[in-house]
Amino acid sequence: xxxxxxxxxxxxxxxxxxxxxxxxxxxxxxxxxxxxxxxxxxxxxxxxxxxxxxxxxxxxxxxxxxxxxxxxxxxxxxxxxxxxxxxxxxxxxxxxxxxxxxxxxxxxxxxxxxxxxxxxxxxxxxxxxxxxxxxxxxxxxxxxxxxxxxxxxxxxxxxxxxxxxxxxxxxxxxxxxxxxxxxxxxxxxxxxxxxxxxxxxxxxxxxxxxxxxxxxxxxxxxxxxxxxxxxxxxxxxxxxxxxxxxxxxxxxxxxxxxxxxxxxxxxxxxxxxxxxxxxxxxxxxxxxxxxxxxxxxxxxxxxxxxxxxxxxxxxxxxxxxxxxxxxxxxxxxxxxxxxxxxxx
Ligand SMILES: CC(C)(COP(=O)(O)OP(=O)(O)OC[C@H]1O[C@@H](n2cnc3c(N)ncnc32)[C@H](O)[C@@H]1OP(=O)(O)O)[C@@H](O)C(=O)NCCC(=O)NCCS
Numbered sequence: 001x002x003x004x005x006x007x008x009x010x011x012x013x014x015x016x017x018x019x020x021x022x023x024x025x026x027x028x029x030x031x032x033x034x035x036x037x038x039x040x041x042x043x044x045x046x047x048x049x050x051x052x053x054x055x056x057x058x059x060x061x062x063x064x065x066x067x068x069x070x071x072x073x074x075x076x077x078x079x080x081x082x083x084x085x086x087x088x089x090x091x092x093x094x095x096x097x098x099x100x101x102x103x104x105x106x107x108x109x110x111x112x113x114x115x116x117x118x119x120x121x122x123x124x125x126x127x128x129x130x131x132x133x134x135x136x137x138x139x140x141x142x143x144x145x146x147x148x149x150x151x152x153x154x155x156x157x158x159x160x161x162x163x164x165x166x167x168x169x170x171x172x173x174x175x176x177x178x179x180x181x182x183x184x185x186x187x188x189x190x191x192x193x194x195x196x197x198x199x200x201x202x203x204x205x206x207x208x209x210x211x212x213x214x215x216x217x218x219x220x221x222x223x224x225x226x227x228x229x230x231x232x233x234x235x236x237x238x239x240x241x242x243x244x245x246x247x248x249x250x251x252x253x254x255x256x257x258x259x260x261x262x263x264x265x266x267x268x269x270x271x272x273x274x275x276x277x278x279x280x281x282x283x284x285x286x287x288x289x290x291x292x293x294x295x296x297x298x299x300x301x302x303x304x305x306x307x308x309x310x311x312x313x314x315x316x317x318x319x320x321x322x323x324x325x326x327x328x329x330x331x332x333x334x335x336x337x338x339x340x341x342x343x344x
Contacts, residue, residue, distance in 0.1 A: 004135035005185030006342065007142070007178040008069025011312040012060035013171040013299060014048040023157070023166060030159040036166050041274025045169025045300030047152035053087045055096035057172035058148040061308070062101060065144070065174040068315075073101040076176070077140035079114040080131050082123030082147045082304040084203075084333070085154060092116030097146065120201075121270050121332020122191070123147055123304035124173070125340050128328070129189040131177045132340075141179045147304030148172035154203070156230035164231045167272070169300030173308025184343050187325075188256035190249050191338040194241075201238055201333040203231040238335075242276050245337040247284050250329050253339040259325065261285055264341070266320055270330035271296035271306040293319065303332070320344055 018026070020033040020043060036042055048057065058081065066073060081094035094114030103110050119126040124147035131143040151168035155161060177186075205228055206214040214222045246269065254261055267287070269277045274296050281292055293310050302309060307328045314320035324344045331337040 001136055002138060002179040002181060003183065003185040004132040004177050005180050005182070006175045006311065008065040008067070008071065008176040009308065009312040009315050010061040010064030010066070010068060010174045011171065011305075011309045012057055012064065013046040013169070014052060014057065016047050016049065017044050018047050019044045020166070027157045028159070029157065029162050029165070031162050031166060039273070039275065040167060041294070041296050042167065042300045043297045046171060048150050048170045050153075052150065053096070054083055054085050054148050054150040054172075055087050055093045055100055057150060057170065058093065058097045058146045058174065059100045061148065061172035061174040062097065062144060062146060065176050069176040069178065071142060071176060073103055074108050074110050076103075076112055076142050076144050078112050078131070078134060078143045080117060080127040080143060080145050081114065082117040082119065082127040082145075083149055084118065084120045084123065084303055085149045085151055086116065093148070119332070119336045120334060121272060121301070121303050121306070122330040122334070122336040122338045124307045125189070125328055125330045125338035126191055126336070128175070128177065128186070128340050129191055129338065132186045132189065135177055135179045143177045144174060145177055145308070146172065146174045147306070147308050149303045149305050151303070156226070160226070161230050163235060164233050167301045169302050171299055171302035171305040171309060173305040173312060175308055175311060187341045187343050188253050189338065189340040190253045190256060191336075192245065192249060193334050193336045195334065197237070197241065197335045200234045200335070201231070204228045239273065239276060241335055242272060242331040243279055243284070245335065246329050246331050247280055249337050249339040250327060253327070253341050257341045259341070261287070263325055264327045265291065265324040266314060266326040267292050268307055268310040268314065268326060268328045270332065271299070271310070272301050272332070306330070
């Protein structure tokens with residue numbers, strides 16, 4: 001059975017930086033830099049311009065990942081695209097990415113499968129686990145795994161929406177997962193979900209049980225009420241469950257891999273809130289800063305893109321080296337969670 005290893009990583013964030021003070025000055029939100037930094041660690045995030053779509057961010061990250069893997073788009077056998085902010089309701093963003101990568105044109109056109117994963121902040125670990133299973137089954141040689149989000153176009157950037165909108169930013173991360181006969185790569189993964197909390201962090205937009213699925217005005221134009229249009233979150237509940245589930249799934253994955261937490265060289269935790277991650281690091285795992293990388297300070301929560309962005313930073317900065325063990329752990333809306341341990 002082949003092993004599945006990451007042959008290339010990439011990350012892209014749109015150039016426009018929005019600081020906490022910009023949220024006040026540009027958008028008139030009643031908040032302070034201190035409130036946001038103290039509770040979340042976030043100092044700034046990146047916002048895409050109008051006209052940019054989630055798949056556009058994904059293309060940029062993919063090009064970097066392919067280059068680092070020494071591959072071209074036509075070497076790919078499958079796309080797995082994790083996002084909660086797809087270009088459209090349907091089809092999924094994976095097919096837009098496939099087209100933008102030039103895979104559908106010319107004599108070398110290659111109509112590889114494109115799968116969208118809708119598991120929010122856990123999307124990347126779900127996608128990576130799925131791709132690993134495909135590679136280990138011997139079905140595919142190179143699978144592109146992308147986590148991309150364009151949050152800023154669908155955030156309530158007013159004081160009403162400040163609790164959610166100050167948290168999120170735009171960005172895309174990508175990895176190429178490749179087959180190898182070498183003794184390395186993904187060692188274990190664990191995924192979980194608890195649908196009892198599905199409404200505790202959600203952005204419904206519509207209710208398909210209703211006829212029609214959203215109210216219409218006199219001209220037949222769809223009307224979306226603010227509580228349906230903007231993401232809703234029970235922040236304290238999310239915080240509590242995130243700590244519990246991330247620790248548990250990490251330990252379960254270590255057991256599956258036959259190692260302990262002390263054997264892990266680098267922990268890449270989903271970047272939802274620096275305080276959640278610091279609490280787990282300092283109060284539960286009691287491990288040094290040198291084993292963790294965070295980038296939420298600069299990018300906010302980029303949901304499915306956080307873990308591939310950290311992987312890329314870890315590789316580029318030289319902190320992740322061949323032979324090291326890295327644990328990727330995520331929790332998010334659903335609630336869903338997951339962890340993947342990779343021997344680099
Ligand atoms: C969102 C979060 C930072 C809020 O922090 P908190 O300490 O729980 O804040 P509270 O809910 O107690 O709100 C405190 C007050 O701050 C206010 N507030 C909310 N957002 C604010 C902002 N951006 N600026 C200033 N004040 C704000 C609230 O309105 C509330 O005011 P009130 O007491 O007058 O009602 C925190 O709950 C959190 O990070 N939870 C996890 C979120 C997460 O990880 N989401 C993604 C999951 S993948």
